[in-house]
Amino acid sequence: MSQGNTGVTDEAIHDVACPIREVIDRVGGKWSVQIILATAQGPVRFTDLERRIEGISRRMLTLTLRNLERDGLIVRKVYATVPPKVEYTGTEMSRELHDPLERLADWARRNRGNISAARAEYDQANSRDD
Amino acid sequence: MSQGNTGVTDEAIHDVACPIREVIDRVGGKWSVQIILATAQGPVRFTDLERRIEGISRRMLTLTLRNLERDGLIVRKVYATVPPKVEYTGTEMSRELHDPLERLADWARRNRGNISAARAEYDQANSRDD
């Protein structure tokens, strides 16, 4: 190796980055995480979700639920009653996501200050010149 | 509490989901993670990144680098030489992201099979009817 620190890098990057992409592609949507958390401890009805997740539109709730169901992260149970009743429940796989997500949340809480400071600095530095 | 399992839920969801959103908003882009990983162990030049991150366009490389720099996740160092030379290096804050990200990657690797199985099943179940 004559060219400095180009060792593990390229392959290792792909091996880590690629699975991460897969996760983000499924839970990176604007509402996915909230739904995963909301359905974690038991069956929740459609309308309950709509009320509990502030700002979500009917369309996005349906769409996100469908995608999560397709990926096996939640289970949809329909009761043939009238009026209709549908319950959504997070799966085990989905619950196993909580720890990893909590780590991310930790990082975010620890570095909130850092990030907004960095931003302020950057934005100020790039308003003078240009 | 007379109405069943509505305990921690709503506030707790927000307290966890909100920081997670913050992280995803910064590293959820299509190329962010790869750049974070690639710049982790030392200075990398623009063209090196362009070569090592397969499929990235000049535009997106620049854009993503700017955003990461703005958030304090990488540092940009310009050498006033000719031809120009610019190096990008991940910051400590950025390196602290690796562990959380690795957990996510673990989850993805463990559940890859589960997910594609769930998809296959779902897609098949929804091709018959409709």
Add this chain to the structure above:
DNA sequence: CGGGATCCAAAAGGATACTG
């Protein structure tokens, strides 16, 4: 109640030509 169908706005991303 729990959606599906439709239409629209905004954001993200890609291709590529040009430049200090």
Add this chain to the structure above:
DNA sequence: CAGTATCCTTTTGGATCCCG
């Protein structure tokens, strides 16, 4: 070499109305 500028396509998300 390391970008910027411009144009275009795709994706994502929101607003509604309708329907069993």
